Amino acid sequence: MNRDVRILIVDDHKMVRDGIRSMLEFQESKFKFFINEAGDGEEGVEIATKNPFDIIMMDYQLPGIDGADAARLILEKKPDAKILALSNYNEYMYIYRMIKTGVKGFVLKNVTPEELIKAIDTILNGSNYFSNDVAIKLLNFENNNTDSFRSRLRNSKTKIYEDLSTREMEVLKLIGEAKSNDEIAEQLSISKRTVETHKQHLLKKIGVKNTSGLIKFAVETFQE
Numbered sequence: 001m002n003r004d005v006r007i008l009i010v011d012d013h014k015m016v017r018d019g020i021r022s023m024l025e026f027q028e029s030k031f032k033f034f035i036n037e038a039g040d041g042e043e044g045v046e047i048a049t050k051n052p053f054d055i056i057m058m059d060y061q062l063p064g065i066d067g068a069d070a071a072r073l074i075l076e077k078k079p080d081a082k083i084l085a086l087s088n089y090n091e092y093m094y095i096y097r098m099i100k101t102g103v104k105g106f107v108l109k110n111v112t113p114e115e116l117i118k119a120i121d122t123i124l125n126g127s128n129y130f131s132n133d134v135a136i137k138l139l140n141f142e143n144n145n146t147d148s149f150r151s152r153l154r155n156s157k158t159k160i161y162e163d164l165s166t167r168e169m170e171v172l173k174l175i176g177e178a179k180s181n182d183e184i185a186e187q188l189s190i191s192k193r194t195v196e197t198h199k200q201h202l203l204k205k206i207g208v209k210n211t212s213g214l215i216k217f218a219v220e221t222f223q224e
Helices: 014-026 041-050 067-077 092-101 113-124 132-143 148-163 166-176 181-188 192-206 211-222
Strands: 003-010 031-038 055-059 083-087 105-108
Touching: 003 014, 003 041, 003 113, 014 031, 014 113, 031 041, 031 113, 041 055, 041 067, 055 067, 055 113, 067 083, 067 092, 083 092, 083 113, 092 105, 105 113, 105 132, 166 181, 166 192, 166 211, 181 192, 192 211
Parallel strands: 003 031, 003 055, 055 083, 083 105
Antiparallel strands: none
């Protein structure tokens, strides 16, 4: 007999929500899924805190409050909530912010139906689940920061990660790719003035003096 599992999918792209729903509903498994959806962080928090779910699948990049903040708000009200983070990115800073909130797992959106079912099963059984790419990223970061100097560097970086908004991290990543203000504005669908505002915030939060400092920090960060 299949086990009933209540799922909430929080993602701002309907195509992604539909894809995950199809994976779960058409993949043969020991579960029978009952799926709800939310299109942004605020809606996800509202639905998750008012209704019982066995698993909450939370995208990292969401309009309004991001996945890390949404997960934190849910866990403040429901400490036993089981949240599985979803992302297109496996950079350490994204993974770190989600894990810091207390999520039970992290998988990339290119996950196969079989692995997604495995992640759900693992979390329902009380263990954490991280896809191979995510686990390797975490392991490499730890291995590359074992001496005292790098340990201090890691601690300072993780504090910075906590202070950056989702949009600031997106801008930082593009700065590290040597994108101009015009290119960043076009790619993120924001104005050049907004890009410059984000840059000023990044300079202050990261503690560097100019764009060259931002580029150096971004390159070091996203190559961890």
